[in-house]
Amino acid sequence: MKHTINQVFHSGKFVVGFTILMTTLFVVFVYPLFIKEPPLQIIGQGTFFPPGLYVNTYDTINAPTTYTLNLSDAEARRIASRLSQDDRVAMQEWLVAFGIPEDEIDIENTEQLLTQWEANYDPNLRLPGMTFARQRYFQRVNASIDGLLSTEGAIIAARNAETGELEETGVVKLTDFANINDVANVRLLPLGTDNFGRDISTQLVAAAGVSLLIGLVAGLIATSIGLVLGLMAGYIGGIVDDSIMFVTNLFTVIPTFVLLILISFSISQDQRGAITIAIVIGFTSWVWTARAVRSQVFSLRNRDHVNLSKLSGHPVPRIIFADILPYIASYVVMAFILQVSSAILAEASLSILGLGPRTTETPTLGLMMNWAMIYQAHILGKWWAYMPVLLTIALITFSMNLMNTGLDQVFNPALRD
Amino acid sequence: MARVMLEVRDLTTKYITRYKEDVYAVDHVSLRIEEGKTLGIAGESGCGKSTLALSLMGYYFPPLHYTSGEIIIDGQNITGMKPDDVRKSILGREIAYIPQAAMNALNPTRKIIDFIGDVVRAHEPGWNKQMVYDHARSLFATLGLPAEVLQKYPVELSGGMKQRTVIAVAVTLSPKVLIADEPSSALDVTSQKMVIKMLRDMMNSGFIKAMIFITHELPLLYNVADEIMVMYAGQIVEHATAKQAVFDPLHPYSKGLMGSIIVPESGLRNVKLTAIPGVPPNLKNPPAGCRFAERCKYVKAECKVTSVPLYEVGYDRAYRCVLTETELRRVYQDGE
Amino acid sequence: MASKTNLCLSGTGVTKVFGFGRNRTLAVDHVDFAFHEGEIISIVGESGSGKTTLAKMLLGLISTTEGEIFFQGQKRDISSGKKKKEYWKNIQAIFQDPFSAYNTFHKIDAVLLDCIKLRGGDRLPKEEKVKLMTEACSFVNLKFAELTNKYPFELSGGQMQRLMIARIFLLKPKILIADEPTSMIDACSRATILDYLMKLRDETGMTLIFITHDIGLAYYVSDTVYIMEHGKFVESGTADAVILRPQEPYTRRLISDVPKIYEEWDLSTV
Ligand SMILES: Nc1ncnc2c1ncn2[C@@H]1O[C@H](COP(=O)(O)OP(=O)(O)OP(=O)(O)O)[C@@H](O)[C@H]1O
Numbered sequence A: 001m002k003h004t005i006n007q008v009f010h011s012g013k014f015v016v017g018f019t020i021l022m023t024t025l026f027v028v029f030v031y032p033l034f035i036k037e038p039p040l041q042i043i044g045q046g047t048f049f050p051p052g053l054y055v056n057t058y059d060t061i062n063a064p065t066t067y068t069l070n071l072s073d074a075e076a077r078r079i080a081s082r083l084s085q086d087d088r089v090a091m092q093e094w095l096v097a098f099g100i101p102e103d104e105i106d107i108e109n110t111e112q113l114l115t116q117w118e119a120n121y122d123p124n125l126r127l128p129g130m131t132f133a134r135q136r137y138f139q140r141v142n143a144s145i146d147g148l149l150s151t152e153g154a155i156i157a158a159r160n161a162e163t164g165e166l167e168e169t170g171v172v173k174l175t176d177f178a179n180i181n182d183v184a185n186v187r188l189l190p191l192g193t194d195n196f197g198r199d200i201s202t203q204l205v206a207a208a209g210v211s212l213l214i215g216l217v218a219g220l221i222a223t224s225i226g227l228v229l230g231l232m233a234g235y236i237g238g239i240v241d242d243s244i245m246f247v248t249n250l251f252t253v254i255p256t257f258v259l260l261i262l263i264s265f266s267i268s269q270d271q272r273g274a275i276t277i278a279i280v281i282g283f284t285s286w287v288w289t290a291r292a293v294r295s296q297v298f299s300l301r302n303r304d305h306v307n308l309s310k311l312s313g314h315p316v317p318r319i320i321f322a323d324i325l326p327y328i329a330s331y332v333v334m335a336f337i338l339q340v341s342s343a344i345l346a347e348a349s350l351s352i353l354g355l356g357p358r359t360t361e362t363p364t365l366g367l368m369m370n371w372a373m374i375y376q377a378h379i380l381g382k383w384w385a386y387m388p389v390l391l392t393i394a395l396i397t398f399s400m401n402l403m404n405t406g407l408d409q410v411f412n413p414a415l416r417d
Numbered sequence B: 001m002a003r004v005m006l007e008v009r010d011l012t013t014k015y016i017t018r019y020k021e022d023v024y025a026v027d028h029v030s031l032r033i034e035e036g037k038t039l040g041i042a043g044e045s046g047c048g049k050s051t052l053a054l055s056l057m058g059y060y061f062p063p064l065h066y067t068s069g070e071i072i073i074d075g076q077n078i079t080g081m082k083p084d085d086v087r088k089s090i091l092g093r094e095i096a097y098i099p100q101a102a103m104n105a106l107n108p109t110r111k112i113i114d115f116i117g118d119v120v121r122a123h124e125p126g127w128n129k130q131m132v133y134d135h136a137r138s139l140f141a142t143l144g145l146p147a148e149v150l151q152k153y154p155v156e157l158s159g160g161m162k163q164r165t166v167i168a169v170a171v172t173l174s175p176k177v178l179i180a181d182e183p184s185s186a187l188d189v190t191s192q193k194m195v196i197k198m199l200r201d202m203m204n205s206g207f208i209k210a211m212i213f214i215t216h217e218l219p220l221l222y223n224v225a226d227e228i229m230v231m232y233a234g235q236i237v238e239h240a241t242a243k244q245a246v247f248d249p250l251h252p253y254s255k256g257l258m259g260s261i262i263v264p265e266s267g268l269r270n271v272k273l274t275a276i277p278g279v280p281p282n283l284k285n286p287p288a289g290c291r292f293a294e295r296c297k298y299v300k301a302e303c304k305v306t307s308v309p310l311y312e313v314g315y316d317r318a319y320r321c322v323l324t325e326t327e328l329r330r331v332y333q334d335g336e
Numbered sequence C: 001m002a003s004k005t006n007l008c009l010s011g012t013g014v015t016k017v018f019g020f021g022r023n024r025t026l027a028v029d030h031v032d033f034a035f036h037e038g039e040i041i042s043i044v045g046e047s048g049s050g051k052t053t054l055a056k057m058l059l060g061l062i063s064t065t066e067g068e069i070f071f072q073g074q075k076r077d078i079s080s081g082k083k084k085k086e087y088w089k090n091i092q093a094i095f096q097d098p099f100s101a102y103n104t105f106h107k108i109d110a111v112l113l114d115c116i117k118l119r120g121g122d123r124l125p126k127e128e129k130v131k132l133m134t135e136a137c138s139f140v141n142l143k144f145a146e147l148t149n150k151y152p153f154e155l156s157g158g159q160m161q162r163l164m165i166a167r168i169f170l171l172k173p174k175i176l177i178a179d180e181p182t183s184m185i186d187a188c189s190r191a192t193i194l195d196y197l198m199k200l201r202d203e204t205g206m207t208l209i210f211i212t213h214d215i216g217l218a219y220y221v222s223d224t225v226y227i228m229e230h231g232k233f234v235e236s237g238t239a240d241a242v243i244l245r246p247q248e249p250y251t252r253r254l255i256s257d258v259p260k261i262y263e264e265w266d267l268s269t270v
C-alpha cells in the first residue's frame, strides 16, 4: 500500500494533476478568508465592468494630502486616453462628409483637429448614409473630448446648506496627484464584473468550490452505486447478475444526458439546490462503473486466490473485502476521479441549458457560463465573463484526467514507457 | 565442410535495469550452426535463453545493450552495423525470431494477412495489397497452412493454428536462420507435434537453412535438435550432440537437468528423479568462480576461485567444469 | 491392491453444464469414478477437456449440474457454510498457476496462519505458531525466517508452488487435488515439486489426485490413470496398463504425440 502510494507520487503526470487540483482547492478555501463579501452580492451598477483596479473618485479628490507632480507626458497621456486613434479617424470621416476638404485635416495635430471639430460639428445633424448608431457614436466622442485641451483644472463646488447655492471649495489642478494609499476606497476587480455587476473573481472562486463539491458528491454516489451493483452482479452472478444487467442495459440504451435533462426538468427550480443536482447526476452516471466493476469481479472470482481463500474457510464478506476489493481498488479510484470530472462537466452542461441549480444562493461554474451566455457576453466581447470560467472548468477536468493517466501508468505497467 | 549459416564469437550483452544495475544475461557465448542443422538451447527459467535469442539478431534496444562479440550470418559480419540497417536488411530476411509467447501478443483487432503485410512492407514498401496477398497465399501453400486463415482474426484460431501462423509470419521473407523461443511450450501435445512438424518440414525443404530452438523441455529438444547447448546463469556450460547431451552429459548441471526428464516410456517409472536443490545465482553480481558451485554436489575449493573456461572435448563437444572428463564419469558412476 | 482399501472419494454420473442456449458447454459429461484411500490418481486430458471443472466440483467450489459425489462412502453434504468448512479440512488443492493463487495484498505469513486457524490452532501462542510455520517451510526447503513479512510476488514460481505444498503440510488433508501443479514452471523445478509432493504423501498417507496434461508425469507418479476427452473418461486403469498398453485410439494418439527419448517420435502421424 505504502509502496503503491510512493509509486503514484513518482508519476510525473499524477503529480502535476494533483498539484493543480490542490492549488485550486487551496484557493477555494483561502480566498474567502480575505474577501468576505458574499459571492453573489451586486456591487456594480451596470453590466460587465472590465477587469481592473477601481479607485473611488470622491475619496481621491478628498484625499488628505495633494501632491503636485510635473510629468512631461501627462498631457499626451490624457489626450490619448480620451481621444483614440480610431476616434481621430472617425472625426476626419465626419468632417470630410460634412464638406471639409480632406487635405485640410491633419489628424495628428490635436489642436487643429479639435478647432475644426468645434467649428463644424452639429450633434443633431445626421449626414446622408449615416446610421443612427453612428450618430450616437459621434455624440459620445463629442462629449468625451469636451474640455480636452483645457489647462484650467476642475473646480470643486459644494452646495451651501442655507442658500442652496453652489460655492467653490477648491480646484483640482492638472498636476494634482493623490497617493493611492491615502484613498480610502480602492477595489481590485481582477476579472471585472458580470452582467449583474457582481465581482467575477469572488464568484469564480465560490463557483469552483461548489462545482467541486457537486463533482465530489456525484462522484461518490455514482462510484458507490456502481461498485455495489458491480460487486453483486459479478460475485453472486445468476439471477442477481441478470437483473442488475437488465437495469444497467436500460440505462445504457437511454442516453444518460437525456435522462439527466428530464429529471432536472421535472424538479421545480426552487428545489434544485447544488446538492440535489449532484445527487441527480450521481444517480444517472453509475452505469459504466457498474459494468466495469462487474467484469473485473467476474474474472477475479475465477482466480485461484479466491478459490484458495474459500478453501481456507473464509466467509463471503471477507472474501469480497480482502480478496476482491483490493484488486479493483485502483480501478475504482480511477473511475471515481473520472466520475468527479465528468460530473463537473455535466453540471456545467445542465446549467448552460438552464436546468442547473437555482440561481439565488450559490454560483456554479455552469451557472456562470449560463449567465454569460444569456447576457451575450461572447457577442459583446466581454471575455472576462466567460473565459476565466471556461479555463477553470478546463483546468479542473484536465488536472483530474492527468491524475488518472498517471494512476493508469502506475497500475498498468504495460503502459509505462 | 558444410556452409556455416551462423557464427557467434564471444557475444556478451547486458540489461541495464531501471535502477541502473547491470545484469549480464549473456556472457561470452560462442556458437556456430551449419547449414541444415538445428541447435537446441536448454536451461532453467531465467538463465538467459530468451536474452541470447534476442542478442543473436544484432538489433539491440533498451534495456538490452551490446557489450562485445561478433555475429556473422552466412559470411556477413553484422557487428557494428547501424540498428536501422540491421532492421531493414537483416531482420526477417537473414535471421528471424519468434518471441516467447508471441502468439498471445497478437493484436486481436487485426487479421493475419495484416501481420504479413507489416513484415513485407518493412522491406518492400512499394507492394500493394494484391501483391502482399499473393505472396502470403504462396507462403501458406508452401508451409501447408490453409489460405482461409489469412482472413481470420487471431481469436478465431486454435492455439496450435495460431502458433503455426505466428511462425509463418516470422518466415514471410524466408530467412536463412530461424530462432524459435519456446514455440510449443504453451500448447498441448498434439498441437505441439504439428508445430514441430511444420518447423521440421521447413528445414527439410530448405525453406530455412538453420534453426535455433529454445526450450526447457528436454525430451522435445532431444527430438528436434542436432546439437544441444546447456545454458546456466548466462553462460554455456555444455555443448554436445543431442544424443550425448541427454544420455551422456558431462557437466554436473546438465547431468542434473537430464535427471529430471520424465517420459511415458516403460522403465522410466522406476527411475528416481534427481532434483537440483537451490536457485541460480543473481546475475547482477554472479560469483567469481564456477557459477554452479552453490548447487553442485561435486564442488571443490578451487571451483570458487577463478572463472572456469569452456574446455573442448574432441571436435564437437565442450563443457565448463574443473573436473576432467574421466573424473566426472567416475563420480557419476559412484553416484548410481 | 487399491480396491482392497476403503473408498475415499467417488462419484456417479457427475456432470457440469456451463451456460445455456447457444452458449451451453458440457464441460464434464456423466463421469463415474472411485478413488481409494492412499491412492495416487492422475486425470489426464488435453486443455479444455474438463479437468479443472471436475476438480472444482470435487472440491465443492462449484456445484454439480447432475450426479452424486460420495465422500468416504457417504453422500457428500456441503449445503451450509459450516459443513463446507468441515469438508475443506479433508480436501485441499494446489493450483496450476502459482502467480494467481496468492492474494498479492497479503503477506506470506497470512497464508500459513490461515491454515493453522483452519486446523483449530487459532489460540496457540505466537511462538507455537511460528514453530509450526517454520517446520512447514523447512519441509519444502524454504526458510521461514527469510519469507516472513514478504509478499508472494517477491518469490519465484517454483518457491510459490513449494509454499503451496507447505500449506498442505500444515493442513494435512485426507485428499489433495493438484491441478497441473508443474505446468507453469520449468522442467528443472518440476522435479523438485514432485519430490516434495511425494514426500508429503509418504508422510501423511493422503490420497493424491493429479490433474495434468503431461502423460509422462501421470505415468511417473500415479497408481491409477483416468484419461479424459471432451468431459468424458474414455479409459482408466493402472498406470502401466493405460500408458503402456492403451486400448482407446484417443489414448494411443495422446501417448504417441509425446516426444520420447528411447522410442522414435513419429512426426508423420499428425
Ligand atoms: N528487461 C529486463 N531488464 C532487466 N533484466 C532482465 C530483463 N529481462 C530479463 N532479465 C533478466 O535476464 C536474465 C535472463 O532472462 P531470460 O528472459 O533471457 O531467461 P530465459 O532463460 O528465457 O527464461 P524463461 O525460461 O523463463 O523464458 C534473468 O535473470 C532476468 O531476470
Ligand SMILES: Nc1ncnc2c1ncn2[C@@H]1O[C@H](COP(=O)(O)OP(=O)(O)O)[C@@H](O)[C@H]1O
Pocket (backbone or CB within 6 Å): A302, C018, C019, C025, C026, C027, C045, C046, C047, C048, C049, C050, C051, C052, C053, C054
Ligand atoms: N466458468 C466457466 N464458464 C463457462 N465455461 C467454462 C467455465 N469454466 C470452464 N468452462 C469450459 O468448460 C470446458 C472445460 O474446461 P476446464 O475444466 O477448465 O478444462 P481443463 O482444465 O481440462 O483445461 C472448456 O470448454 C471451458 O471453456
Ligand code: SF4
Pocket (backbone or CB within 6 Å): B251, B252, B253, B290, B291, B292, B293, B294, B296, B297, B298, B299, B300, B303, B308, B320, B321, B322, B323
Ligand atoms: S566447476 Fe566445480 S562447482 Fe562447478 S560444476 Fe564443476 S565441480 Fe561443480
Ligand SMILES: [Mg+2]
Pocket (backbone or CB within 6 Å): B049, B050, B051, B100, B181
Ligand atoms: Mg525465455
Ligand SMILES: [Mg+2]
Pocket (backbone or CB within 6 Å): C051, C052, C096, C180
Ligand atoms: Mg485446467
